[in-house]
Amino acid sequence: MSALLTTLALLFTLIYTVTSSCTPSDLAALLAFKSSLNEPYLGIFNTWSGTNCCSNWYGISCDPTTGRVADINLRGESEDPIFEKAGRSGYMTGSINPSLCKLDRLSTLILADWKGVSGEIPGCVASLSNLRILDLIGNQISGKIPANIGNLQRLTVLNLADNGLTGEIPASLTALANMKHLDLSSNKLTGQLPADFGNLKMLSRALLSKNQLSGAIPNSISGMYRLADLDLSVNKISGSVPGWLGSMRVLSTLNLDSNMISGQLPASLLSSTGLGILNLSRNAIEGNIPDAFGPKSYFMALDLSYNNLKGPIPGSLSSAAYVGHLDLSHNHLCGTIPVGTPFDHLEASSFSFNDCLCGNPLKTC
Ligand SMILES: *[C@@H]1O[C@H](CO)[C@@H](O)[C@H](O)[C@H]1NC(C)=O
Secondary structure, eight states: OHHHHHHHHHHHHHHHHHHSOOOHHHHHHHHHHHHTEEOTTTOGGGGOOSSOTTSSOTTEEEOTTTOOEEEEEEESSOOOHHHHHHTSOOOEEEEOOGGGGGOTTOOEEEEESOEEEESBOOGGGGGOTTOOEEEOOSSOOBSOOOTTGGGOTTOOEEEOOSSOOOSBOOGGGGGOTTOOEEEOOSSOOBSBOOTTGGGOTTOOEEEOOSSOOEEOOOGGGGGOTTOOEEEOOSSEEOSBOOGGGGGOSSOOEEEOOSSOOBSBOOHHHHHOSSOOEEEOOSSOOEEEOOSOOOTTOEEEEEEOOSSEEEEOOOGGGGGOSEEEEEEOOSSEEEEEOOOSHHHHTOOGGGTOSOSEEESTTSOOO
């Protein structure tokens, strides 16, 4: 009997969500959201008509039990037939209407790669307490990241890359304890990384390249046990490279290139068994390259070019398990290039513009 009731209830829910219109407030919010945007080439908003926003509205999906709008998923680069038919990628202008914030059950907001959406992120977005994914990559969004973004306690993905955001990273951002993926690359963000950045304990990718971030790398990052990818390249980061970066458990990609980093190169980075990509190019790192490579060093890419490194190339580098791409050019290195498997496939350009390096693939000593 109860099985029958459950079945009936499920059936009813199904029929309800398929046939009923969405709530008047969700409908009004979506229509206001649409009215502030203009997508001239694909016609995706032509599907946004009638009162049943939960079925057949392009990019919209609803929670089957509540019938409330749960996801807005609009990507300007997609394999969807609507794109194939138009034979082009998407383009959209306009801005994000604050009426969006009336969709208080929203869990996904993706308005990505439309190239032309501008204006600011409405501050009220921080009140969407069910939001898990906020992805606005690849537009022309300006202004600041909402100060109270840290209210979004369920957020797992925050992707605001490739926009024109200004101001500092809001202090509240580090309260996003569930965040796994943070991408703020290619904006105009200034100021320092929050000292308590390491509070983002679930974060596995921190992509912050191509901004104007300054200050040192916060020590709290050493406690981010899930961090696999840290990209702070092309900023104004100063201070030295912390040695603890070489002992972070899952860190495999570390890009600190094109900054103002000084001090010496920590041995721990070279002996690390996990780091596969290390780019420290275009900084002011000085001193010798530590003789710390070992049979577990496995670098897909190791780029130390354009620094002030001096002394010889350490012999231990020839004991590394693998070095795919090596760039030691534009330093002040001197001495004989070691012999061994990691060097067999390397070209002269890996070693050029140093003070007095010699031996294969450069001229004999
Ligand atoms: C390292 O960074 C520099 C400067 O930002 C860049 O030109 C270079 O291609 C990067 N190296 C690798 C191996 O990706």
